[in-house]
Amino acid sequence: MLEPLGQSQVLAYQERLASSFTIHLVSFERAEDLDRADELKAVGHRMQAAGIHWHRLSYHKRFSALATAWDIIQGSMLGLKLVRRHGLSVVHARSYVSSAMALVIKRVTKIKYVFDMRGFWADERVDGGLWPRNGRMYRLAKWFERRFLLRADHVVSLTHAAVREMERFNYLKGAMPPVTVIPTCADLAKFVPTSPPQGNFVLGYVGSAGTWYLFDNVVTSFVELLKLKPDARFLIINRNEHDYIRERLAAGQVPMDRVELRPADHASVPAQMARMHAGVFFIKPAFSKQASAPTKLGEFLGCGIPCLGNSGVGDMADVLEGEGVGVAIGVFDVAAIRHGVERILALVDDPDVRDRCVAAAGKNFSLDEGVSRYRAVYRSLSGHDGSRAA
Numbered sequence: 001m002l003e004p005l006g007q008s009q010v011l012a013y014q015e016r017l018a019s020s021f022t023i024h025l026v027s028f029e030r031a032e033d034l035d036r037a038d039e040l041k042a043v044g045h046r047m048q049a050a051g052i053h054w055h056r057l058s059y060h061k062r063f064s065a066l067a068t069a070w071d072i073i074q075g076s077m078l079g080l081k082l083v084r085r086h087g088l089s090v091v092h093a094r095s096y097v098s099s100a101m102a103l104v105i106k107r108v109t110k111i112k113y114v115f116d117m118r119g120f121w122a123d124e125r126v127d128g129g130l131w132p133r134n135g136r137m138y139r140l141a142k143w144f145e146r147r148f149l150l151r152a153d154h155v156v157s158l159t160h161a162a163v164r165e166m167e168r169f170n171y172l173k174g175a176m177p178p179v180t181v182i183p184t185c186a187d188l189a190k191f192v193p194t195s196p197p198q199g200n201f202v203l204g205y206v207g208s209a210g211t212w213y214l215f216d217n218v219v220t221s222f223v224e225l226l227k228l229k230p231d232a233r234f235l236i237i238n239r240n241e242h243d244y245i246r247e248r249l250a251a252g253q254v255p256m257d258r259v260e261l262r263p264a265d266h267a268s269v270p271a272q273m274a275r276m277h278a279g280v281f282f283i284k285p286a287f288s289k290q291a292s293a294p295t296k297l298g299e300f301l302g303c304g305i306p307c308l309g310n311s312g313v314g315d316m317a318d319v320l321e322g323e324g325v326g327v328a329i330g331v332f333d334v335a336a337i338r339h340g341v342e343r344i345l346a347l348v349d350d351p352d353v354r355d356r357c358v359a360a361a362g363k364n365f366s367l368d369e370g371v372s373r374y375r376a377v378y379r380s381l382s383g384h385d386g387s388r389a390a
Contacts, residue, residue, distance in 0.1 A: 001025070001027045001029065001043055001047075001054070001056075002029050002030070002033035002034070002036065002039055002040060002043055003030075003033060004265070004266040005295075006027065007043065007266070008186075008187070008266060008295065009184055009185075009295065010025075010027075010094065011025075011043070011046060011047075012185075012187060012367060013185075013367070013370060013371055013374055014050070014052055015046060015047075015049075015050035015052060016050075016367075016371045017371060017374060017375060017378070018050045018051045018052050019050075019051075020375060020378075021378055021382075022053075022086070022088075023050075023051070023052045023053065024052075024053045024055060024082050024086065024088065025047070025052050025053065025054050025055065026055045026057065026075060026078055026079060026082075027054070027055075027056060027057070028056075028057050028058065028059035028071055028075070029056050029057070029058065029059055030059050030061075031058065031059075034056075034058075055078060055082070057071070057074055057075065057078065059071065065137075068097060071097070072097065072100050072101050072104075075098065075101040076100075076101045076104040076105060079091060079101055079102070079104075079105040080104070080105055080108055080109065083105060083109045083111055084109070088111065089111060089112060089381070089382050090111065090112045090113075090114060090378055090381050090382055091105050091106065091111050091112070091113050091114070092114040092116060092378075093113065093114065093115060093116060094116045094118060095116065095117065095118045095119075095121060096117075096121045096122070096141065096144060096145065096148070099113075099115055099117075099144070099148045100144060102115075103147065103148070103151060106151065112153045112154075112381040112382070113151065113152055113153050113154075114152065114153065114154045114155075114156060114377060114381070115148045115149065115152035115154070115155045115156070115177075116155075116156040117148070117155060117156065117157060117158075117162075117291070118158060118291075119158060119162070119288060119289075119291035119292050120145075120162070120165075120287070120288040120290070120291045121141065121145075121288075122138055122141035122142050122145055123286075123287050123288035124288040124289075125137070125138065125141070126138055126288070127284070127286035127287060127288045127289070128211060128212065146171055149166070149169075149171075149172060149177065150171065150172075150175060150177075152177045153177065153178075153381055154177060154178050154179075154180065154377050154380065154381060155177050155178070155179045155180075156179070156180050156181075156182050156374075156377065157179055157180070157181050157182075157291065158181070158182070158183050158184060158291055158292060158293040158314065159181065159183065159290065159291055159292065159293050159314035159315045160181055160315055161290040161291070161314050161315055162290050162291035162314070163179050163181060165290055165291070166179075178380070180373050180376070180377055181373075182370050182373045182374065183293035183298070183314075183315070183364065183365055183370070184293045184294065184295040184298065184365075185298060185365050185366060185367040185369070185370035186295065186298035186299045186301075186302050186361065186365050186366075186367060187367045188298075188302045188361055188362060188365070188366055188367060188368075189367075190267075190270050191269075191270050191273070191298070191299045191302030191303050191361070192270070192302060192303065193302075193303055193304030193354055193357075193358055194274040194303070194304075196277075196304075196354070197274065197275050197276065197277055200229075200231045200232060200233050201225075201229045201231070201232040201233070201277050201278075201345075201348075202232070202233045202234075202235050202275055202276050202277050203221070203222055203225055203232060203233070203234050203235070203276070203277070203278055203279075203280055204235045204236075204237070204272075204273060204275070204276030204277075204278065204279045204280070204300075204305070205218060205234070205235070205236045205237065205238075205279070205280055205281060206236075206237045206238075206269060206272070206273065206279065206281075206296050206299070206300075207237070207238065207281070207296050208238070208241065209236075209238060209241045209244060209245050209248070210241055210244060212283050212284050212289070212292075213281060213282065213283060213284075214282040214283065214284055214310075214332065215244075215245070215248050216248055216251070216252065217282045217332045217337060218280055218281065218282060219248055219249060219251075219252035219254060220252065220332075220334060220337050221280050221308060221337050221340065221341055222234045222252075222254060222258075222280075223252055223253070223254060224334070224337055224338045224341045225341050225345075226254075226255075226258065227338075228341065228342070228345065229345075232258065233258055233259070233260065234254070234258055234259045234260070235260045235262075235272065235275055235276055236259065236260065236261045236262070237262060237263070237264045237269060237272050238261065238263065239263050239264075240263075242261055242263075245261060246261070269299065270299075270303060273299065273300065273303045273305060274303060276303075276305055277305070277348050278305060278306055278307065278308065278344050278345075278347075278348050279296070279300040279305050279306070279307040279308070280307065280308040280309075280344075281294065281296060281307070281308075281309060282309065282310045282329075282332065283309070283310065283313045283316075285310065285311065285312025285313055286312075289312065289313045289314065290312075290313075290314060291314060292313055292314045293314050293315065293316070294313070294314075294316065297309070297316060297319065297320075297365070298361055298364065298365025300357075301319075301325055301357040301358065301360050301361035301364075301365065302357075302358065302361040302365070303357075304353075304354035304355075304357045304358050305354075305357060306325050306326045306327075306344060306347045306348060306353050306357055307320060307325070307326040307327075307344075308326060308327050308329070308340050308341065308343075308344045309326060309327070309328050309329075310328055310329050310330070310332075311328045311329070311330045312330070315364075316328065319360060319364055323356060323359075323360040323363075323364075324347075324353070324356050325347075325353065325356050325357045325360045326344070326347065327340045327343045327344050327347065
């Protein structure tokens with residue numbers, strides 16, 4: 001909860017749900033985050049103001065498999081204690097490791113279990129080159145995934161594409177649990193449109209540039225943009241990969257006087273987005289990415305900014321092309337990227353595109369809608385509005 005993702009994708013929901021439910025939130029925090037006293041105090045105040053009971057445990061990374069096993073034991077024991085002491089009726093587990101804890105808690109206490117899967121995690125490890133597909137860790141993780149899906153009382157998926165894929169799993173034929181699609185939502189009270197930016201065209205990039213993000217292709221898109229708009233600028237908002245980003249920009253022969261690279265905390269991102277005419281990001285298409293929903297898409301659209309992205313990633317292409325709020329390319333050769341840049345420039349010139357972006361954000365990525373769907377899941381499992389949740 002001391003990192004931006006935890007605050008935007010967990011705490012933002014739970015502090016709204018806490019008005020209807022008793023929430024005990026268990027999180028694993030890194031030692032370096034716990035040392036940031038001001039952030040710890042600020043998050044603690046948010047929890048207290050919302051009425052959330054926050055239980056912090058230390059996250060262990062060294063000796064990965066053993067550390068994860070120890071964390072699972074710690075989390076399971078704490079969860080069992082909380083369920084018994086407070087009479088909790090729902091355990092909501094985010095992703096796979098926490099679901100291993102939830103299965104222990106469910107088996108012992110018979111509590112209702114929500115598997116908030118956040119994607120095909122085991123396949124992400126393979127697609128990302130971290131595990132071999134025939135390796136022991138992958139087989140073990142898929143064994144757990146099967147049990148999570150079969151024993152869940154409700155499943156939350158980030159995308160409709162992932163649900164369609166799960167419906168093809170042989171072991172779920174006739175045994176598919178109830179599923180609700182809740183993408184990574186944006187707080188549209190903060191990510192709002194402002195006056196259109198003036199001056200030279202600004203292409204914007206926000207967030208991580210490594211691992212799943214195809215930053216070299218983003219660099220190519222800006223190079224192609226400069227051929228069409230020589231005075232264009234590239235605004236990059238990134239926390240801690242500046243050396244890598246500069247290296248890739250240099251490799252792409254991007255003139256650095258056309259680039260502004262700066263860090264920004266999550267609270268200041270909307271103000272930086274307000275300077276952008278269009279956003280760009282490409283994500284490596286892979287089997288596991290069918291279950292991914294990039295948070296930045298909802299944030300860009302909430303600010304009225306059309307995006308250049310790609311197909312093969314969750315529901316992203318359906319939103320961009322189907323809602324008329326962006327461009328999704330299918331291949332990454334120079335000709336396809338150039339055509340994508342030409343199309344995004346035409347969209348920016350469309351006087352109605354900003355309104356369409358805002359409407360698409362409200363339809364697909366509204367935090368209020370996400371909270372409403374979680375509330376419905378909790379109610380369906382507890383049987384009444386004032387449930388107790390873990």
